[in-house]
Amino acid sequence: MSEKTMKFKTEVQQLLDLMIHSLYSNKDIFLRELISNASDALDKARFESLKSPEIAAEWAIRIECDKTHNTVKISDNGIGMTEGEVVENIGTIAKSGTKAFLAAMEKEKTPDSPELIGQFGVGFYSAFMVADKVTLETKRAGSSAPGIRWESTGKEDFVIEECARSSQGTEITMHLKPDMKSYLEEWKIREIVKKYSDFIEYPVKMSVTTKKDGTDVTEDETLNSQKAIWIRNPSEVTEDEYKQFYNYLSHQSANPLCKIHYSAEGTSEFKALLFIPGEAPFDIFFQEQQKKGLHLYIKRVFISDCCEGLLPDYLRFVKGVVDSNDLPLNISREILQDNPQIKKINKSISLRIINELKKILENEREKYISFYKEFGRVVKEGIHIDFANKEKIQELIMYESLNHKPGELITLKEYLTAMPESQKDIYYITGEDRKTLENSPHLELLKSKGYDVLFMTDPVDEWIMQSMNEFDKKKFKPAGKGDIELDEETKKEAEEKTQKAEAEHKKLLELIKEELGDKVKDVRFSKRLTESACCLVSDEFAPGAHMEKIFKAMKQDMPSYKRTLELNPTHPLIDKMQKLFDKEPKSLKLCGYASLLYNQALLMEGSHIPDPLQFSKQITELMSSGI
Numbered sequence: 001m002s003e004k005t006m007k008f009k010t011e012v013q014q015l016l017d018l019m020i021h022s023l024y025s026n027k028d029i030f031l032r033e034l035i036s037n038a039s040d041a042l043d044k045a046r047f048e049s050l051k052s053p054e055i056a057a058e059w060a061i062r063i064e065c066d067k068t069h070n071t072v073k074i075s076d077n078g079i080g081m082t083e084g085e086v087v088e089n090i091g092t093i094a095k096s097g098t099k100a101f102l103a104a105m106e107k108e109k110t111p112d113s114p115e116l117i118g119q120f121g122v123g124f125y126s127a128f129m130v131a132d133k134v135t136l137e138t139k140r141a142g143s144s145a146p147g148i149r150w151e152s153t154g155k156e157d158f159v160i161e162e163c164a165r166s167s168q169g170t171e172i173t174m175h176l177k178p179d180m181k182s183y184l185e186e187w188k189i190r191e192i193v194k195k196y197s198d199f200i201e202y203p204v205k206m207s208v209t210t211k212k213d214g215t216d217v218t219e220d221e222t223l224n225s226q227k228a229i230w231i232r233n234p235s236e237v238t239e240d241e242y243k244q245f246y247n248y249l250s251h252q253s254a255n256p257l258c259k260i261h262y263s264a265e266g267t268s269e270f271k272a273l274l275f276i277p278g279e280a281p282f283d284i285f286f287q288e289q290q291k292k293g294l295h296l297y298i299k300r301v302f303i304s305d306c307c308e309g310l311l312p313d314y315l316r317f318v319k320g321v322v323d324s325n326d327l328p329l330n331i332s333r334e335i336l337q338d339n340p341q342i343k344k345i346n347k348s349i350s351l352r353i354i355n356e357l358k359k360i361l362e363n364e365r366e367k368y369i370s371f372y373k374e375f376g377r378v379v380k381e382g383i384h385i386d387f388a389n390k391e392k393i394q395e396l397i398m399y400e401s402l403n404h405k406p407g408e409l410i411t412l413k414e415y416l417t418a419m420p421e422s423q424k425d426i427y428y429i430t431g432e433d434r435k436t437l438e439n440s441p442h443l444e445l446l447k448s449k450g451y452d453v454l455f456m457t458d459p460v461d462e463w464i465m466q467s468m469n470e471f472d473k474k475k476f477k478p479a480g481k482g483d484i485e486l487d488e489e490t491k492k493e494a495e496e497k498t499q500k501a502e503a504e505h506k507k508l509l510e511l512i513k514e515e516l517g518d519k520v521k522d523v524r525f526s527k528r529l530t531e532s533a534c535c536l537v538s539d540e541f542a543p544g545a546h547m548e549k550i551f552k553a554m555k556q557d558m559p560s561y562k563r564t565l566e567l568n569p570t571h572p573l574i575d576k577m578q579k580l581f582d583k584e585p586k587s588l589k590l591c592g593y594a595s596l597l598y599n600q601a602l603l604m605e606g607s608h609i610p611d612p613l614q615f616s617k618q619i620t621e622l623m624s625s626g627i
């Protein structure tokens with residue numbers, strides 16, 4: 001293969017520019033990122049060596065500082081990369097979330113925002129914070145293909161060619177920028193490794209020259225303690241060590257919301273060190289990122305960081321390590337998911353996480369709310385998925401509501417506590433935003449009784465409500481669907497009103513029904529309206545208008561369910577229409593009014609009207625005749 005020059009992908013280029021011109025003060029993290037990559041490469045090789053023993057080696061990471069050439073080298077004898085992998089991983093394919101990260105940087109306007117850089121985890125590219133040229137040499141373990149050399153100054157393109165490297169693994173050489181010479185100092189490297197990478201399982205070695213009896217002696221020194229942090233007794237681990245480990249796992253520089261560190265004994269023996277993050281990374285909603293989960297070790301051998309089944313999906317934001325004593329080392333990654341031990345671990349850690357969140361909600365509400373704003377949408381999915389813990393998850397969810405200020409969140413328990421004695425059910429309404437819901441005609445009767453109504457504005461709410469039948473023996477009732485039945489007294493009163501209206505306006509109702517035809521399922525007098533003239537109501541178990549909109553937005557087909565137009569029996573408009581009907585039963589004006597009522601109901605709930613042109617024509621005519 002001859003030398004090839006290739007261009008970086010645009011997003012990678014933008015990221016590199018950011019690194020090259022970075023004023024980000026904490027440049028030390030470049031070492032953490034590269035050591036982390038080396039450790040991952042060793043994990044992969046060690047795992048592969050279970051099947052292919054010929055690639056087994058004395059696993060190690062080496063750092064070499066060369067003051068003559070102004071370079072720092074980091075090397076590992078891990079899995080290495082093929083040519084294709086180099087091109088893909090380091091150059092052309094941008095990580096998921098890169099776009100979102102760059103857009104956020106752009107918005108910040110400060111050329112460097114430590115919080116943002118910390119949140120994103122720039123990985124390999126962080127080398128360009130300290131180097132003006134980076135050379136990478138690599139050879140894939142177990143492959144007969146020649147080694148590959150990659151080099152770049154981080155500007156526009158990189159060069160890739162074959163090289164003479166004969167040993168497996170990767171070596172990265174950073175040609176330091178003139179003002180970055182401090183990274184050539186042994187003490188500096190020692191300090192950084194100790195601080196950020198002490199818990200890395202593999203030895204991080206550096207050759208150190210010391211004077212012994214007047215002569216220079218060069219020896220290998222291992223810079224890290226290699227103590228896997230999760231193996232240690234929690235009482236011996238400092239908060240700072242936990243934080244550094246979390247930063248290493250999450251590529252974030254923030255503090256975690258909390259940690260859970262325990263040993264399970266009995267039917268399943270394992271150690272777990274879990275972190276609940278305080279803030280979501282940029283790529284939380286990207287598929288690729290979602291596949292990565294807890295790091296699974298078996299007797300301290302790394303097995304996988306995407307072991308499905310280890311953690312339920314709705315807790316996918318949790319970072320951490322699980323180290324099992326019971327699983328066989330030679331287990332294939334594919335069948336892990338169905339292993340009974342994995343199921344036991346899943347059950348145990350899910351419960352721990354849920355209990356920890358509950359504790360935070362009870363004792364540190366502000367902290368919980370900031371967590372909930374980031375991950376609440378994900379936690380909610382649990383109600384639909386995890387039947388065993390459904391009640392407990394229900395205790396963790398929060399909503400805005402009619403009787404509370406915008407932005408204020410309440411729990412279901414708090415809703416129940418505030419419920420007047422006469423109220424039987426928990427009322428909720430789903431829709432796009434608080435403003436539309438607040439003004440929804442569906443809430444008029446509930447408002448008049450002072451009842452609170454939960455506002456559900458997340459697209460997932462509609463889906464989750466299919467599994468939320470009750471909480472603490474109280475049923476959930478959608479305010480915009482089916483019948484509204486409050487206490488006996490209100491029910492009786494409403495029934496009298498509707499029956500009276502039905503008797504008085506029987507023929508008028510028939511005319512409206514006929515006029516609207518198959519646009520609606522039925523037209524009837526309403527028990528829920530006290531002010532507005534009309535609204536559209538779905539059957540209790542049919543999907544509502546909001547659900548239909550979500551499906552449409554996702555370009556998914558959904559059968560269209562017809563809804564019922566409800567009319568307010570006490571609205572003056574009804575009497576006026578009746579008078580016109582008595583005078584002129586086939587009045588064209590009345591027919592127009594029927595369609596105006598229907599369109600109005602659609603507009604009030606935020607839906608599109610089928611024929612806006614016709615609608616505005618009718619309104620204009622109405623206005624002219626009124627003047």
Ligand code: ADP
Binds near residue numbers: 076123169
């Ligand atoms: P991340 O580590 O978050 O995936 P990086 O930009 O740091 O992102 O690295 C991109 C990819 O390059 C890694 O996922 C890995 O596949 C590959 N890589 C980086 N360093 C090494 C290494 N020392 N050995 C083998 N592969 C590596």
